[in-house]
Amino acid sequence: MPETAPQSPVPAHPAATLILLRDGPEGLELLVMERHAGLRFAPGATVFPGGRMEAMDHDPHWHRLWRRLRPDGDPPADLAHRVAALRECAEECGVLLSRDPLAPDTLDDLRRALAAGEGFAAALARSGAVPALDRLAPLARWVTPEMLPRRFDTLFYLAPAPEGQQPVCDGGEAVGTLWASPRRLLAEAGAGQRRLVYATRMTLLRLAGCADRTAAMALACPGQGPGQGIPPPIMPRLVETPSGPVLRIPEGCGFSPLETPAEHVRLG
Numbered sequence: 334m335p336e337t338a339p340q341s342p343v344p345a346h347p348a349a350t351l352i353l354l355r356d357g358p359e360g361l362e363l364l365v366m367e368r369h370a371g372l373r374f375a376p377g378a379t380v381f382p383g384g385r386m387e388a389m390d391h392d393p394h395w396h397r398l399w400r401r402l403r404p405d406g407d408p409p410a411d412l413a414h415r416v417a418a419l420r421e422c423a424e425e426c427g428v429l430l431s432r433d434p435l436a437p438d439t440l441d442d443l444r445r446a447l448a449a450g451e452g453f454a455a456a457l458a459r460s461g462a463v464p465a466l467d468r469l470a471p472l473a474r475w476v477t478p479e480m481l482p483r484r485f486d487t488l489f490y491l492a493p494a495p496e497g498q499q500p501v502c503d504g505g506e507a508v509g510t511l512w513a514s515p516r517r518l519l520a521e522a523g524a525g526q527r528r529l530v531y532a533t534r535m536t537l538l539r540l541a542g543c544a545d546r547t548a549a550m551a552l553a554c555p556g557q558g559p560g561q562g563i564p565p566p567i568m569p570r571l572v573e574t575p576s577g578p579v580l581r582i583p584e585g586c587g588f589s590p591l592e593t594p595a596e597h598v599r600l601g
Contacts, residue, residue, distance in 0.1 A: 342479035345486035349418035350383030352472065352536070353428065353494040354546040359514035361543045364494065366426055366502060367509040374483055374601050378528045379518065381536075382422040382507070383487065390416040394454050395466070402432070402467050411563045414488045415466045420453045426510050427501035430492050432463040440498060448503065468492050470553035472539075473587065475532040476568040478580070481600060488563065489536060491550055515541040531569065531580065531598050535588045552587075571595060 353364040368378050390413040399408040409415070423429045427444045435443075439460050446456035457464060469490040477484035500510035515537040521527045522534065529537070543549040554564040567588065569580045578595040582588060 343482055343484050345476055345484035347386045347414070347417075348384060348485045348487040349386060349414040349421065350381045350487055350489045351418040351422045351430070351469070352381050352489060352491050352540075353422070353430070354491060354549050355494040355512065356545050357512060357514075359517060361540065361545050361549055362512045362514055363518075363537075363540065364422075364426065364428065364500060365511055365513065365518065366500075366507040367511075369506055369508050372506060375528075375530050378530050378533070378599070379511075379522070380530065380533050381489070382425045382428075383418060383489075384421040384425070384506075385485070386413060386417040387420075389452055389454065390414075390420065392454060398464075399466060402463075402465075411471065411488060412466065414563075415469050415490065416453070416464075418469060418488070418490050419464045419466065423447060423453070425503050425507040427503070428495065428498050429462055430465045430468060430495050432465045434495070434497055435460075435462055444501060465492075465495075470550060471564050472536070472553055474564045474566045475535075476566045478569050478571060478600065480571060483601060486566065487532070489532075491553055493546060493550070515543075528599065531593070531600055535582075539588055554587075 355362050365379050366382055368375050368380055395412055395416050396408045399412060419430055423443065424447050427440065429435065429440065429443060439462060443456055443460045443462060446459065469492045472489045472491050474488050476486045502508060502510045518527060519537050519541060522529045539552065540549055543552070567582055567586045569582050572579055572581045579592040580595055580598045581592050584591060
């Protein structure tokens with residue numbers, strides 16, 4: 334019988350995720366949301382706001398906006414990813430990382446416009462809000478393992494949370510929002526109270542040692558701070574070991590542990 338040719342991996346969809354940081358009673362706190370239990374990907378999981386990139390994230394409008402914000406430099410290679418990260422956070426959690434403080438009425442109007450399907454650029458222009466595209470710092474680029482049927486190539490960004498904004502979940506993808514420390518989220522997941530996908534868990538483990546927002550922002554990729562480029566990809570691989578299958582990530586990627594037993598990993 335002829336051998337069956339191995340199937341090619343499903344292409345990974347470009348995506349972006351935003352990790353908003355603030356200093357709270359527990360020290361460093363992050364904005365997370367709980368995904369709807371009926372979703373196909375990561376149902377019921379606690380994640381950072383984010384999602385797939387859209388065609389309009391590449392619109393030349395954003396290049397013109399960047400040049401107004403940073404006239405001393407060219408737009409970064411990851412500009413469209415930054416747009417997607419801010420857009421997804423505004424859509425899912427009602428929080429916009431903006432250049433200036435926003436009045437509650439402005440935020441309410443923006444949320445309603447996005448919920449009604451208005452384009453991100455148009456909704457921003459009508460509200461007068463200016464997104465702080467230059468305040469995002471890339472932390473990592475996670476790529477879903479090749480053996481999965483749904484794959485994402487996601488840039489994870491760190492950014493200081495905007496002052497005076499309260500998250501309001503969209504009730505669709507997000508059914509709840511929460512500010513919490515990385516240690517608290519990990520402890521609740523360990524107690525079975527939360528579901529964490531692998532990349533979220535690894536990110537929380539890395540941030541758990543940060544005392545405050547300043548320490549967390551310092552973890553941004555070297556040479557990859559605001560206005561810079563794209564980090565190298567981290568794609569976990571399923572590897573058989575004498576102790577059983579593990580998910581392994583490359584040395585020097587900045588995350589640990591490098592190996593996690595496959596039975597303890599949730600990928601979607």
